[in-house]
Amino acid sequence: MIKIENLIKKYSKQTVLEINSLEIPSGQTFGLIGNNGAGKTTLFSCLLDLIKPTKGKVINNGVEVSFSEDWKSFTTAFLDETFLIGYLMPEEYFYFIGELRGLSKIQVDNFVLKFEDFFHGEILGGKKYLRDLSKGNQKKVGVIAALIGEPKVIILDEPFANLDPSTQIRLKGIIKDLSKYNDTTILVSSHDIQDVTEVCDRIALLEKGKLIKDIKTNKETLKELETYFKG
């Protein structure tokens, strides 16, 4: 589904990302882990054509992202609060995203309703604009909006951070279901090794922009990662 070839991103002389080759097959839940500054967000930004790589290319379902915008019709993402429109109410935001992906209001309503317990009664029917929601609630809205319209590729940066324990558990369930039943390719980054090992089929470890490990998740994975990060 996603192919990365010789991807390099440099700022002046400092190389912040250097990935020779990486291929993520369709339907895989791919976890990205690494310390601060490892290049996780940079990689995601390259995938979404938000920054221009110094060299190399990203191919999303056959589309080279920096040349054509066709990938936008099947790819969604939630990286941070810059993906939210502060002056909208959650419902209005969902409708907006839905409209861009060709869904009617009713379709959006039906879709969002499925996540009512995820929202914990704090999002829908409230009387707040997104800018006035707490960080955690904002994240909930952003993550669910990224699921609207049956995308083939979903990119989530640190989806578990800032969430309360119940929501974390529910979100893990949602992600697992998506990959199981919908054949959706999901890319998730996290600081928490436990979270990624629980959710992802495959885990890549980034360090200073380089791919250090690329593991198919198994029983030993958590230990392996722990030993690595203990350093």
Added chain:
Amino acid sequence: MFKMMFSLQWKEFNRGKAVGGKLFAKILKWLGIIYVAFMTFLMGIIASSYGGPLAEFPFEEGTTVPFLYVNKQLIYVFVYLIVMRYFVQSLPVVNIKALLLTPVLKTQIVRFSLLKTVLTYFNILPLFFLTPFSFLLASTGDYDIVGLIFWNINIIGLIYVTNFFNFLLINKNKLIYGVGGILALIKILEYYSIVDFTAYSEQFFYLFYSQPYAVAFTWILVFWLYDYVNKYLLQGLYTDTGLQIKIKEAKMDDFSFLDRFGKTATFIKNDLRLLKRSKRARTAVYMGIGMLFYGTIFVPSEEILGSGFLFFGYLFSTGGFLFMFGSFVPSWDSQYYPLMMTQNIEYKEYLNSKWSLMIIGTVISTVLASFIYSFFGTNAVYAVLAGAFYNIGVNGYLTLWAGAYTKSPIDLNSSANAFGDKKAFNAKTLLVGFPQMLLPVLVYYFTSQYYDHLTGCLAVAGLGTLGIFLKPVAFNLIMKAYKTEKYSTLKAYKTN
């Protein structure tokens, strides 16, 4: 302690947000400041010898007419000063929350943020008028020097009254609309000569010249206000009082009647919500409404300034909203630009929606402006219509195109608290607008010189019509600019 806070302030100023074009913007800003100061200085000189509109009071030896005239007008100056301060003057923001836990005394924090305003532009600028004005008056020998000095001290005192009063106005929209309403009311009452407030104004301000000790009252008021504001702000130093951001209850807006316009409507709906819900964006609308009357400034002085200037005024009056809103495309979306860039949309649809909104605004402005200027005769209406065509056919594109290169992010959520910076208007917008106005004014000026007014209007309207037909070409160019600028725009907005 003050030194430390001052250095914090300096760093904030120096290490501020926008990355690109910062220097250019700074230069423009300073040029603007110097220009206004210079004009004020000039006004001081002119006012001292003639007293107001040039022809009205010819220079006469041995009269105090200029002085009385200025006193008459001062009432407007002060009401205007209050309104301008409210919209333009940004209050000092020291990073207050971080300081609360340090050993800095709360009283010191407040005192620092208050005293810092003493030296703001709005307080200094009037001196550029007062100094030449007073010196020239004094040099005629017709005035009582002591009286003049105390008159000046009084004016400065009143300037500081408005300075501290501004603190109390923050977040009190109703009050400022009240002040604006009063300004309109006294102007109307004066216009229909029902009550002439300027007569009271003259008496009031003259009092401080004839009875110098009256100055004491003004300065007592200044210190009382300072003390009051001091206490008021001190109360606000809690995270659940003054430092809390007020949250308005949200209401859904249904603009589904726009849905028939397809994807363009999706964005227009959002932009309408933006204009409705963000204070910062609402200013664009208010400015647009205010600009409707821009031409009226030039009407009385047509003979002095010439028809070119008048045409400029008309042109601006229909384009107010277009400039105020358009100059900040795509900055309005700066806070969620990454979202926009990853959604399933084309630049063309995005830009088209912005353009459509600008045009809708211009059309509404044109209807209103034609009505307003119909009182000044058909020639004025021709000029307004010609200007509207030009704004729609040319300036719409130019503004959008320039937007690709203006990369200053806008913080829409800066719903301010008592200490917040809620500067909602940027002088840069106007400066970007001026060159766009030059060409049509020149075209009008030369054709109307060779032929007549109507031909001049038709020439400008013709340019605009041509522009309307060239929309696909223009849009292609604009789109290219936006595409090439995409990455650096994203980067600039990130520093928000």
